[in-house]
Amino acid sequence: xxxxxxxxxxxxxxxxxxxxxxxxxxxxxxxxxxxxxxxxxxxxxxxxxxxxxxxxxxxxxxxxxxxxxxxxxxxxxxxxxxxxxxxxxxxxxxxxxxxxxx
Numbered sequence: 100x101x102x103x104x105x106x107x108x109x110x111x112x113x114x115x116x117x118x119x120x121x122x123x124x125x126x127x128x129x130x131x132x133x134x135x136x137x138x139x140x141x142x143x144x145x146x147x148x149x150x151x152x153x154x155x156x157x158x159x160x161x162x163x164x165x166x167x168x169x170x171x172x173x174x175x176x177x178x179x180x181x182x183x184x185x186x187x188x189x190x191x192x193x194x195x196x197x198x199x200x201x
Contacts, residue, residue, distance in 0.1 A: 136163025
């Protein structure tokens with residue numbers, strides 16, 4: 100098995116849209132966790148900067164991420180999230196050569 104591929108996404112949400120964003124994220128995360136190749140998928144809000152969210156995903160292979168990007172539940176989330184963010188989100192795909200556990 101190859102090393103997992105990590106996706107990190109960061110977004111700032113307007114305060115008045117937080118409830119809609121969180122509800123849409125919960126639906127998307129629940130569906131995504133059932134996708135083939137998804138090892139982990141979660142989202143966190145900063146305690147220092149309310150409205151600043153970071154999602155961390157781990158996938159078996161890059162092809163699983165590519166398939167995930169086409170899923171209806173992700174497309175629905177992105178549509179809602181697009182109306183909630185203050186600036187475009189930053190999304191990074193990390194393909195480490197190796198992953199060590201501490």
